[in-house]
Amino acid sequence: MSRSTRQAMTDDFVGERHVYEPHRVGLPNLGVYVKELWRRRQFAYELSSSSLRSAHFDTAFGQLWLVLNPLMLGLVYYVLVNILSSRTQDGAFFAHLLAGLFAFYFIGGAMQTGAKSVVGGGALILNTAFPRALLPLSSTLTAFMRFVPTLVIYVIVHVVSGLPFGWHLLWLLPVMVVLIVFALGVSMLFATIQVYFRDTSSFLPYFQRIWLYLSPILYFPEDVPERMRSLVHLNPLFSILGDWSEVLVEGHAPHLRVFLISVLWAFGVFAAGFLFFVSREREFAVRL
Secondary structure, three states, rough: OOHHHHHHHHHOOOOOOOOOOOOOOOOOHHHHHHHHHHHHHHHHHHHHHHHHHHHOOHHHHHHHHHHHHHHHHHHHHHHHHHHHHHOOOOOHHHHHHHHHHHHHHHHHHHHHHHHHHHHHHHHHHOOOOOOOOOOHHHHHHHHHHHHHHHHHHHHHHHHHHOOOOHHHHHHHHHHHHHHHHHHHHHHHHHHHHHHHHHHHHHHHHHHHHHHHHHHHOOOOOOOOOOHHHHOOOOOOHHHHHHHHHHHHHOOOOHHHHHHHHHHHHHHHHHHHHHHHHHHHHHHHHHHH
């Protein structure tokens, strides 16, 4: 058999070839990278679906546990705040507390699962060529799907508390976008950090607990003392969750200045997380 015939037979079986050459860590062509992410979006969806099935999300009890955990925590905090506060909190505060906890759990879930996404997907990374950003993207999608059932519980609390329904609730759409963008940013950021510092996932629960206390969940944003007003916006969740509570509980559009701060935080963290992740992802296989 001639060499040209053997080559032709080989080409029949190999439709695409990948040549891996030495390269430096750095940013690829972002336009091509984003197009490839979009082309493989179904991969992220299927990866998220398999994670949800493994956690029994498709069962009634699995979804019930996702709701009961923050709901019971909200009841505990509600009782605790009433004991420590000089005034009795009303139903509006309980709605504010639950809304903040549910949103915080979404961000925290994206952060925790995102931190494990690259390290936990070692075999996939070593054996398959794909944009690695699909892994934290899938983790954020998983956290969002777990967040959705909690919104049903919040609607019930909203109605029971007598909070208003109106056109102001349309602001939930841009505020939700800000939440998702921020969650995706922290997911990619901690996914990258976890590759280099494997104890990050052990540290995260303590970090999240401190972050919870510093965010306007156990209190309304306006309850912050005047002397600390200049410092609170150093916490990105102060403005983001403040907008969330203003729309849902206080019944009006968020203040423009605070909303702009939350947008800057969300897209700033997203840009930092995305660029940090993409610039280092070529090194992941070596680190794993």
